[in-house]
Amino acid sequence: MITVALPKGSLLKGSIELLKSVGLDFSDFLDPSVRQLEILDRSQQAKGLLVRNYDVPVYVEYGQAQLGMIGYDVLREKRPRVAHLADLGFGGCRMSIAVQATSPYRSVLDLPPHCRVASKFVNCAHDYFQSIDLPVQIVPLYGSVELGPITGMSEAIVDLVATGRTLKENNLVEIETLFETTARLVAHPLSYRINEDGLKDLVDVLRASALAQAA
Amino acid sequence: MITVALPKGSLLKGSIELLKSVGLDFSDFLDPSVRQLEILDRSQQAKGLLVRNYDVPVYVEYGQAQLGMIGYDVLREKRPRVAHLADLGFGGCRMSIAVQATSPYRSVLDLPPHCRVASKFVNCAHDYFQSIDLPVQIVPLYGSVELGPITGMSEAIVDLVATGRTLKENNLVEIETLFETTARLVAHPLSYRINEDGLKDLVDVLRASALAQAA
Numbered sequence: 001m002i003t004v005a006l007p008k009g010s011l012l013k014g015s016i017e018l019l020k021s022v023g024l025d026f027s028d029f030l031d032p033s034v035r036q037l038e039i040l041d042r043s044q045q046a047k048g049l050l051v052r053n054y055d056v057p058v059y060v061e062y063g064q065a066q067l068g069m070i071g072y073d074v075l076r077e078k079r080p081r082v083a084h085l086a087d088l089g090f091g092g093c094r095m096s097i098a099v100q101a102t103s104p105y106r107s108v109l110d111l112p113p114h115c116r117v118a119s120k121f122v123n124c125a126h127d128y129f130q131s132i133d134l135p136v137q138i139v140p141l142y143g144s145v146e147l148g149p150i151t152g153m154s155e156a157i158v159d160l161v162a163t164g165r166t167l168k169e170n171n172l173v174e175i176e177t178l179f180e181t182t183a184r185l186v187a188h189p190l191s192y193r194i195n196e197d198g199l200k201d202l203v204d205v206l207r208a209s210a211l212a213q214a215a
Numbered sequence: 216m217i218t219v220a221l222p223k224g225s226l227l228k229g230s231i232e233l234l235k236s237v238g239l240d241f242s243d244f245l246d247p248s249v250r251q252l253e254i255l256d257r258s259q260q261a262k263g264l265l266v267r268n269y270d271v272p273v274y275v276e277y278g279q280a281q282l283g284m285i286g287y288d289v290l291r292e293k294r295p296r297v298a299h300l301a302d303l304g305f306g307g308c309r310m311s312i313a314v315q316a317t318s319p320y321r322s323v324l325d326l327p328p329h330c331r332v333a334s335k336f337v338n339c340a341h342d343y344f345q346s347i348d349l350p351v352q353i354v355p356l357y358g359s360v361e362l363g364p365i366t367g368m369s370e371a372i373v374d375l376v377a378t379g380r381t382l383k384e385n386n387l388v389e390i391e392t393l394f395e396t397t398a399r400l401v402a403h404p405l406s407y408r409i410n411e412d413g414l415k416d417l418v419d420v421l422r423a424s425a426l427a428q429a430a
Binding site for chain 1: 266362
């Protein structure tokens with residue numbers, strides 16, 4: 001039986017809808033009264049694991065799930081050893097650099113060398129600033145990154161931006177986009193190569209359904 | 216003005232009560248309708264920052280907060296450069312190793328070398344297994360660590376245990392306690408040494424109040 005790792009949070013609804021469109025119904029994960037993290041789909045054909053978005057690639061890498069749905073941002077940040085099979089189209093947002101609206105910085109080239117940049121995406125931030133050859137000090141945070149510039153701890157932040165509401169509420173403005181991100185389909189490389197439990201067929205129908213929904 | 220970093224989650228209520236006992240009222244942080252992460256106490260004497268528990272030592276280390284309240288587990292895991300000033304007594308729980316109740320392991324010495332151990336506390340787990348000279352593979356997870364043994368990804372977990380309810384619900388049993396943890400008072404070392412804004416006096420009354428509440 002195929003196991004699919006699903007991410008808690010903003011990509012969960014889209015992931016469940018896509019799986020439903022190919023006959024796998026994990027809607028129970030959307031019911032707040034259901035506390036189980038491992039369930040069978042309603043047709044008893046596949047198993048679902050509900051995990052933190054950062055943990056999806058871990059379960060797929062170790063083969064505890066053959067398939068997983070996860071944001072491209074997590075793939076960029078964690079670089080897991082999983083097969084990256086399809087762009088699922090939903091969950092679009094962008095990884096951006098933002099600064100205080102009252103600051104003098106209107107482009108990354110205005111940022112002073114060795115300034116501080118707060119981020120949950122330490123590797124993404126590091127790679128970007130290395131690519132433009134600007135030495136910065138990355139301050140790793142776990143949440144509410146917008147407090148970095150507000151408290152004066154950092155000149156800038158690198159964070160995911162969807163609607164831009166959080167930035168606006170905190171008087172921050174975007175000055176650069178690092179990359180766009182959407183939900184992706186990943187698989188355990190060996191399971192995919194040997195087509196364990198018909199994994200390839202499931203990947204094909206998921207890919208076709210994602211394309212049809214995007215069209 | 217002194218800024219105090221308060222941790223979201225299980226230690227928040229105790230932290231706010233303790234600060235209230237010395238005349239600093241940050242109860243607004245307990246009101247779910249308050250979205251601000253930076254507020255003044257009701258007597259306008261001090262500022263409060265509401266951040267993720269893992270971020271408390273970051274704000275204190277960088278001096279954006281002079282004081283912080285945080286679990287000993289986070290201090291052990293992150294080893295931040297902060298002054299560790301007092302055991303506040305509340306928020307007691309323990310860092311434990313647990314395995315499936317159906318497993319043959321009843322002590323850490325039963326665990327097979329090179330087995331997998333899932334944990335959010337990678338450094339704590341690593342240090343412990345090194346101290347008993349048992350080579351293990353740590354699987355870093357961000358949440359729901361109990362899924363490690365359930366899915367067969369890991370033989371054991373290292374996690375915080377308060378009531379033991381989560382372990383019981385998932386048919387896991389504790390086989391070892393690494394250490395006990397409680398809430399601690401930390402300060403920015405330099406601010407404490409130079410007694411910025413009367414920081415030492417505030418630390419003294421907090422310490423006395425914590426001792427009185429524990430008695």
